[in-house]
Amino acid sequence: MPYSFNHQGKNMRFSIRLKLFLSHFLTIAVVSGSIGTYFYQSALTNLMQSLQSRLKNSAAMISRDYQVEELDQLREPADADRELYRKQLRKLREIVATNPDIAFIYIMRKDGDQVRFVIDSGPTPVPPGEIYPEKVNEMLEGFIRPAVDSKIYTDKWGSFLSGYSPLKNGQGRFLIGIDMRADDVKSKFLYIRLAGLFFLLLSLFLSAGFSFFLARHFTGKINALINRCSEIADENLHQTIQPILSPTEDELDLLALAFDRIANNLEASRRQNLEAQQKLVAANENLEHRINERTENLKQANQELREEMQRRELVEKELALTARTDYLTSLLNRRAMVQRLEQEIYRCKRKPSVFSALMLDIDYFKEINDSYGHPAGDRILVELADLLRSSLRGTDEIGRWGGEEFLILFPETALPQAFELASRLKQKLADHPFTVRDQLDVHISASFGISEFNEELPLENFLQQIDACLYKAKNAGRNQICTPEDASFPPLQDNPSIQISG
The missing domain is CATH 3.30.450.20 (PAS domain)
Structure with a gap:
């Protein structure tokens, strides 16, 4: 101590x-x-x-x-x-x-x-x-x-x-x-x-x-x-030091005498050290000035390098986001959804689990574009993306698959539960008015294809199965929900049409 x-x-x-x-x-x-x-x-x-x-x-x-x-x-x-x-x-x-x-x-x-x-x-x-x-x-x-x-x-x-x-x-x-x-x-x-x-x-x-x-x-x-x-x-070495001894003169007293003898030698070396220190101080001042100047230059270079790295990191993040998202709806794009499906398949193989996927296609979307113009169609796609985001669970993933098609991933969800979620989405879609221009709303419908993942099927075949269910719903009169085992989940019979209000 x-x-x-x-x-x-x-x-x-x-x-x-x-x-x-x-x-x-x-x-x-x-x-x-x-x-x-x-x-x-x-x-x-x-x-x-x-x-x-x-x-x-x-x-x-x-x-x-x-x-x-x-x-x-x-x-x-x-x-x-x-x-x-x-x-x-x-x-x-x-x-x-x-x-x-x-x-x-x-x-x-x-x-x-x-x-x-x-x-x-x-x-x-x-x-x-x-x-x-x-x-x-x-x-x-x-x-x-x-x-x-x-x-x-x-x-x-x-x-x-x-x-x-x-x-x-x-x-x-x-x-x-x-x-x-x-x-x-x-x-x-x-x-x-x-x-x-x-x-x-x-x-x-x-x-x-x-x-x-x-x-x-x-x-x-x-x-x-x-x-x-x-x-x-x-540094009171120049003074005369009188030894202090007790009557016993034991080891501690002898140690004090040894310190007194050392003091006389320290006074001579102190003067030599003082002269050397003065020369060293002058050299240090010169060196310190040069070091400070060089340090400032390095700080400025480091600051510029950090700013450049931050700019590059920001650009890289923007590029990565652009590569994964759809430019119009800000949803995951097709490539990102494929990667997300591959991750879910890998997780299910490591730990036995289930998941389902749903593909929906807006009914009569071409007629909307032809009737109201492509800007109106884009507005409907953006508003539909917002509606899907607000209607899904926190664990679900949604992406724009292409055109008016959207793909939704339901992790930890079997086919019956996924069918129930699709039914809720179908009802919300039917109840929601979409604005195509000022004071003009339309009601749209969509066809749904849904399937539960089977480990024996590759991802490509799984997507083909969902796509087949979607087109089965289209051929059944649209505004339907179809599954690979359609007899277990009978389609809902609604009138497929575009209803205009406003």
């Missing part, structure tokens, strides 16, 4: 005294903490075992005083009015009153897989015969032998640590349980934790005091040596 000195040589980033203090402190703290942790954990374990033993033994002792024959008569909530029930209840509450650690005492009966209350000492006793809803393994064991909870359990009556013991001659059907409230258990553990925390803080305090004493004693001489080094660093 390097040192940082001020003019007095007394300020360090991380002093040796602090390092020594921390090393001694951490060593003592770790050792004492490890020992304290061991005894702390042992105390917690012993306390838990003691509480469990008391609960289990108490339950075993109390269980000897009860007759199974009498308790077996208490089975229904109405039995709570019987004198036998009140007698046994008073007996349990007297036991609870004599031991402040006990919260409740109860007697349970096991009927098959169900555990039912017989007597409960609580202020609002659970009536005889009510089923205990929780399944506690230690309680089930208590019907056979004395047992105790391994942890604190929580039910609708609260959180408790409980001990259990079977009743004499109960034949595994009756047990007596003793509950100790979780707050009482936690208070006993809290006492041990507070005691452990107190002794931990005490050990840390003693460790800090002992470590501080050792660090201060050891670094006293080191600080004196640091002051001497500061005088040398401040």
Whole structure:
């Protein structure tokens, strides 16, 4: 760790005294903490075992005083009015009153897989015969032998640590349980934790005091040596240096004398270095001027090169976009759609999947061009492209296949779902008015050919199949949707015509 000195040589980033203090402190703290942790954990374990033993033994002792024959008569909530029930209840509450650690005492009966209350000492006793809803393994064991909870359990009556013991001659059907409230258990553990925390803080305090004493004693001489080094660093070598020795004259004192001898030699070399530095400064100033001039020239050249690269990158992006898109509709062109289909086929072969494709052709588009002119036809193509974009899903791809034909790719879509999407497009197309000129709208229709990709077909044959479906729709009277299995998807019978409005 390097040192940082001020003019007095007394300020360090991380002093040796602090390092020594921390090393001694951490060593003592770790050792004492490890020992304290061991005894702390042992105390917690012993306390838990003691509480469990008391609960289990108490339950075993109390269980000897009860007759199974009498308790077996208490089975229904109405039995709570019987004198036998009140007698046994008073007996349990007297036991609870004599031991402040006990919260409740109860007697349970096991009927098959169900555990039912017989007597409960609580202020609002659970009536005889009510089923205990929780399944506690230690309680089930208590019907056979004395047992105790391994942890604190929580039910609708609260959180408790409980001990259990079977009743004499109960034949595994009756047990007596003793509950100790979780707050009482936690208070006993809290006492041990507070005691452990107190002794931990005490050990840390003693460790800090002992470590501080050792660090201060050891670094006293080191600080004196640091002051001497500061005088040398401040170039006070021309002054007469008096050695500072302690009565012990140990290794650190001898090291200080060695520094004093070095100081006399440093003064002579300092003068020689000063002259050399002056010559070097002059040479550096000249070199720095030349470097700055050359750097400015390089910066200007680099800036011009970056601007040229940006211009070329922009042109390349425009060319790539032009090569992939249709100039009129800004959709993917035929080449880009073929590439996209090839990518989808490759993906389906790597990971089994399906996709479908749809080709649509505007019906009677030539009549539109002949009636209203080619600019009107172009306007319809652009407006149709916008309508298709807004109607398709985010994963679908659309491109202009040629003329008034459009190709749509439906990834992860089987033929029935693709047919449904085509039907929606057909309906939207029928409902949408297309503007050919001011105050003049027309309604158009289109023929649809649709197919699901089959891995056995090459791309060329797949496109031929879609094209065949399209022409089947044309020949069927236009404004139709046709598939390779046309019987599964009957065409919709609409009147093919151009309807003019406006």
